[in-house]
Amino acid sequence: MNEFVERRLTLRWQQAKRAYDVVIVGGGGHGLATAYYLAARHGITNVAVVEAGYIGAGNSGRNTTIIRANYGIPEAVRFYQHSLELYQTLEDELDCWMMYTTKGIIWLAHTETAMRAERARSLLNLACGAETVMLTPQEVKALCPQLDLSGGGRYPVLGASYHPAAATARHDRVVWAYAQGAMRLGVHVLQHTRVTGLLRDGARVTGVETSAGPISAGQVLSAVGGNVSTLAAYADVRLPIRTHPLQAFVTNDYEQAFQPILSDTELLCYVSQTERGQMLIGAEFDAQPSYSLKSSFSFLQSSAAKAMHLLPFLRNLRVLRQWTGICDISADFSPILGETGVEGFLVTTGWGTWGFKAIPAGGELMAELIASGRTPPLLEPFRLDRFASDQTMADPGSTGTH
Amino acid sequence: MPALETLPGLRIVASPEALDAAPWSAGTVVLRFAPDDAFAIGATAVDIADDHAIVAEESGFVGRWLTREELDDRLVTHIEWPLPTALPALAQGLIAGVPAKLWLTTDRVLLLCAAAYAAELADRLG
Amino acid sequence: MSGDGRIVLDGRPIPYRSGDSVAVAVMRAGEHPQHGGTVCLAGDCGNCVAEVDGIAYTRTCQTPARPGLVVQRHPAAGAPPLRAARQIDVTTAPPAGRIPVQRIEADLVVIGAGESGTAAATNARGQGRSVTLLDARDGEEVVGIYAGPTVIVRTPKGMAHIHARDVVVATGAAELHPVCPGNGLIGLVTARAAEQLHTAGVDLGVSVAIGSPPSGVPCTPVGGSLRRIEGVGRVSAVVTVDDDGEGERTTACETVIVGLGRAARTVLWRMADDLPVTVVGPAAQSFPLPEAPTAGTVCPCSRVDVDDLVGVWERGFQDLELLKRAALVGIGTCQGSACLPHLRAFIAERSTAIPEPFTARPASRQITIAEAAAGVHVDAFRRTALHDEHVALGAQMDRFGGWWRPWHYGDHVAEYWAVREGVSLGDVSTLGKLVVSGPDAVEFLERLYPTGVGDIRVGRSRYALLLNDGGHLIDDGMILREAETRFVLTFTSAGAGHAEMWVRDWAETWGLRVHLLDRTMSLAAINVTGPLAGRLLERVGLPSPPRFLQHVHAEVCGVPCHVMRLSFTGEVSFELHHAVDRSVELWRALMAAGRDLGIAPHGLQALQGLRLEKGHVIVGMDSELDSTPRRLGMEWAVKMDKPDFVGRTALARTAGLPDPRRLVGLTMPGSAPTEGSPIWSDRQIVGHVSSSFASPLLGHAVMLGWLKRTPFPDEVMVDGRSAVAVAPPFYDPEGGRARA
């Protein structure tokens, strides 16, 4: 008997209607969470989530599930801290065991420049209500006994920042739990239905064209992850987004022996052990933009080597599987949420390689915006028009990986 | 692996035609890093038909001549790219993860890299 | 093979015979490599994995037995231990134990040396193509086919990375595993496994065969279809039914040999769907699906039963991909090889179509992380020509911009004073240095830089910002004019690589006639700085050193140098650019000549304080991704009246927009707050400190910091203390000292 088999959630599928108040394109975490909060918090239930494949087929089912709030600009820390707090009570709210586990994340620094950046992160986080503290190498070793403090003789550890609230959760369950919650309240989730165009009335967007026919809508929200440029183009919206692949790999299952999330500011790789016992290893996104879901051997090779420099015990573990997602990365490495300048068409995008942790807050606040027509304060900094007004939210040191 | 030693010479950036036509004294090894960029090992002067040519004394490369056998025995395992077969040829890429170049002729091979990488390369080649 | 011998199973020696795999040896000893389940001996399933010589999840059927090999079975429940992770005192890396990597080029790689694979190889060889033929039975396990196509293989000699033009997948077909109650017992083998075991002389005991029987193996065929297998731990009987599902019949036995049909091994082919890969032989055939499973373990790797599938299906997970994720089937060691046909049959029975197999991903055979990493090298770091000098002087070296650099030599405050009061040397070899020459050089640089270039006189230089198209700072440095049409540009150490590409890109884009030569790694540079710098240079061959912002070519200590007079530290400074192979000589001569002047080197840490007193910005440290000259307070470095330059359009467009962002100078009494400290005003965070330094000379803290809320306050709180905005420079605002 496998204790991790899904034994509680129930998904109820419905036939598509011809019209909804809100159509959300993309059945990833952000689309489904937005649908759930529309129904649960605002009583808007005449909503459809239209998904080209199966729910969670995109990055929401491919990520390395790190949840943290230790970002580098106040606007981001506040947003992700809010999301983290929503996550902490989400299992109750959605009646689902998501395997939410608080692990703490250690960000290793090997140079004075990196130490400086981590000290800055720690101060800013504390000021914005997220706990991040600095650790000496000995303190790091106490939290992560398997770490080779010499970094394989090449990357000696000078210190680290530590964010104890960092957690992981089973990604699929987050997706399914939001789907169940939304479905219970009457939201329709339409799988295997691809949006192929937008219905327009003049400039205004009035619905979606799909592989199963047109569906009209009061408002359309794009929540399509790495495919956002295509979807936005249907509305003649050009976004400052590039799509880059991000890869990860896991080993077979082993007994639980590795507690924290270990991340490296220079090698840009990170390691954790899943609740099932797999060692999960990720690294930075591919430099070359692409829509390809093909994994590369060079990624496996280099991230394996990097991780081994830090954790020599990994060398004899077996690589079980590697995979790729395609990430919507914005020009300032921050998300883009809300109005697009085209009436009836909104986006939640720019989640890049770090948007899993943002699912609860992103969904909750997008729902509020759709329901009220007003941008909630936490979303204000992440509006699309910040690019035109040159008020971008650059936070490159916090993003790019998990 | 014996030490890599400075390879003094001349570095010339000029129009490709001027570089093609440049007269070199016999035996000078001239590596064309790019159509407009040459490194003439051991050269001290050159007559180049380009008024705007950049001609600079170059001592930023270190290197060592190897036999073809040494290449096969000691270097090839550190190279993840195909070696050119039409000789002579200049090949550039990572060797043991260090940016380096190879000048391959039928009987011998020059391994070279920037002096700044010499210690790393020597270390990794063991 | 080395003949007969012994291996160790769970701490107990057991014999093996020449030619045995570990799995066969274990079964010869009457044991099962796991705790039960059908054994296929073909590498397809995960039912024989065990820890072998410390490596868990090793397919024992693919591992030849050798003397002394240590096999530890995985625990019956739960996952194998992470032994190495438990020994907590791993302070140094284990002995490297390098795994060799072979790089192979081939016209054709054929995977599978069966009939169809061998035919494909022979055919290609006949056409003069170079062929690499691989077979798992020879220990060549293909991990995956990647773009290229590149075929990654684990071989008995290490890893092989094969770069191919074409790939033929001839992996044949795998035998189906039985799914029924009792299929996790000890004593189930596939027909082919039975043949192998029999040939190896392993006694299977009383055997019955279900389905197509093995050839040459003594056994009793039983008709009908499999209902369940009975026994406690081991098989004691098999229960079959007739084709209508009626008439249960129990046959006592010790081994059940199953010949239930086959399924094409398509994993490698599916993995490579858009590459030049073809599939031949049984791997290309479509075999009938088995009966939909009704009970028993369906996914032995994850220990999932048909009941689990049913439960998940009934709760709405009605899609192969959802089923896989919810029931965790097909994601273990065998990656679906054992369960996929049954899953498809399960779904086909409940819906209108037979689902396509799920996505195939590497690794199709599991390699260790060390095997994956084999052959890779981490980034190389650069050393300046003076590296050993710094180390000999006791420097603490740090990495910055890909270079090793001295952070300090033991006492950064003393180094600071050497610069402010005496003379000091700094290794600035890491600065980017680019020569630009050509008839269009002036026009090129005018378009590239926001500053004026044409009016820089020969022998003079100018500080310049480098902006991107958005008008945001990407680097800074000097423009030095050497002749009418020839310039030297310098860039920051960390930004040099990108800046060089940037400059080359624009040269290409505009098609202007310029030659570019990067001298970053060819020239070393020593900064001679401090009020006594001029005196030192007089002694060593420069009786009349250049004036501020001038530059000359001259010999210093007998070493030809390009001498640039500028100042980052705020004191008189001469940067001596010279050939890297003369750098040690020059450094030592300068140190010797300045001994009586108290000469001492300074590291980066002191330099960061020195420049901060002058208010100089460090790109990437004080500037952000979107820092415009206006935000940095550096509009003086931009000539908007030039017709065009990179970034001009954006600057013109944003000039009229409100802009609540400014980099400002701040001072406050006492110690320096930590860099990155938030800046507060009215209990709100309004920005952060980007650099800070407790100025030994001024006796208070000086800072650069970002304010991001208008109106910009004159007084703010940092680190719980009050700080005031002061326009930098904090030190020598008239700049008299640098010009002296």
Ligand SMILES: Cc1cc2nc3c(=O)[nH]c(=O)nc-3n(C[C@H](O)[C@H](O)[C@H](O)COP(=O)(O)OP(=O)(O)OC[C@H]3O[C@@H](n4cnc5c(N)ncnc54)[C@H](O)[C@@H]3O)c2cc1C
């Ligand atoms: C390898 C990897 C590791 C990551 N690790 C982390 C991490 O540790 N922590 C973290 O916070 N984030 C991480 N992320 C990022 C995170 O996964 C994403 O930001 C997040 O899942 C985005 O959710 P989404 O709902 O916006 O997009 P997705 O989950 O990608 O969903 C978009 C959906 O839209 C559908 N779709 C696309 N086009 C159409 C169309 N035309 N019509 C209908 N449907 C369409 C897709 O099928 C997909 O299901 C990682 C990402 C990857 C790839």
